[in-house]
Amino acid sequence: xxxxxxxxxxxxxxxxxxxxxxxxxxxxxxxxxxxxxxxxxxxxxxxxxxxxxxxxxxxxxxxxxxxxxxxxxxxxxxxxxxxxxxxxxxxxxxxxxxxxxxxxxxxxxxxxx
Amino acid sequence: xxxxxxxxxxxxxxxxxxxxxxxxxxxxxxxxxxxxxxxxxxxxxxxxxxxxxxxxxxxxxxxxxxxxxxxxxxxxxxxxxxxxxxxxxxxxxxxxxxxxxxxxxxxxxxxxxx
Numbered sequence: 001x002x003x004x005x006x007x008x009x010x011x012x013x014x015x016x017x018x019x020x021x022x023x024x025x026x027x028x029x030x031x032x033x034x035x036x037x038x039x040x041x042x043x044x045x046x047x048x049x050x051x052x053x054x055x056x057x058x059x060x061x062x063x064x065x066x067x068x069x070x071x072x073x074x075x076x077x078x079x080x081x082x083x084x085x086x087x088x089x090x091x092x093x094x095x096x097x098x099x100x101x102x103x104x105x106x107x108x109x110x111x112x113x
Numbered sequence: 114x115x116x117x118x119x120x121x122x123x124x125x126x127x128x129x130x131x132x133x134x135x136x137x138x139x140x141x142x143x144x145x146x147x148x149x150x151x152x153x154x155x156x157x158x159x160x161x162x163x164x165x166x167x168x169x170x171x172x173x174x175x176x177x178x179x180x181x182x183x184x185x186x187x188x189x190x191x192x193x194x195x196x197x198x199x200x201x202x203x204x205x206x207x208x209x210x211x212x213x214x215x216x217x218x219x220x221x222x223x224x225x226x227x
Contacts, residue, residue, distance in 0.1 A: 004156075006156075031213070033215075035217075040122065040219060040220075041219055042119070042202060042217040042218055042219040042220050043202065043215075043217040044217075045214065045215075045216075058214075090156050090157070092156075092215075094213055100145045100147070100162070100206050100208075100213045100215075101159050101162070102147075102159070102213075102215055104156030104157050104158065105156050106154075106155055106156050107154070107155070107156050
């Protein structure tokens with residue numbers, strides 16, 4: 001089955017710790033995205049990547065970092081600099097230039113304890 | 114700056130009724146307008162989408178109406194069913210280089226009652 005796999009589904013982090021969220025896709029898609037979802041605020045773009053070894057900041061990149069060493073993988077690190085990291089994080093991918101349907105993973109719910 | 118404004122925030126409709134969700138956008142460079150459906154604890158999934166050269170698109174019980182001059186588009190769900198209870202997001206995208214960037218509305222939580 002082709003799709004996007006996010007792990008873990010639930011993640012708890014202590015204040016001051018960095019944590020990495022995994023996103024893997026086997027759809028052979030070029031572009032990958034990370035969104036943050038908070039109640040009443042919709043989905044906000046954190047980072048996106050069009051090709052391997054290249055990525056751009058989205059609207060709320062502060063306190064986050066990403067890498068794109070492989071086409072299939074786009075991990076997101078939530079650093080200790082992110083002041084309010086508790087949220088639902090969604091990874092998505094889009095196939096190729098000219099298409100716009102985004103496929104989403106099942107999300108990771110991060111809670112700072 | 115919120116580029117896509119969505120209303121209402123929540124909606125309760127009786128089974129068999131029509132659900133209507135509205136969105137307005139600001140950036141005239143947007144060239145693709147999808148609607149996503151999200152169930153609790155899941156990722157959003159594409160429901161239906163429209164491009165600005167078309168005023169209406171229908172797929173089953175779901176219809177998008179698009180008004181380019183007013184920069185508004187809406188989702189109509191006919192014969193609403195309890196299984197339609199979910200959060201709906203409108204979005205708009207603009208092509209940047211080889212990637213599309215989706216800008217989402219704030220979402221509408223729809224509840225269809227028996």
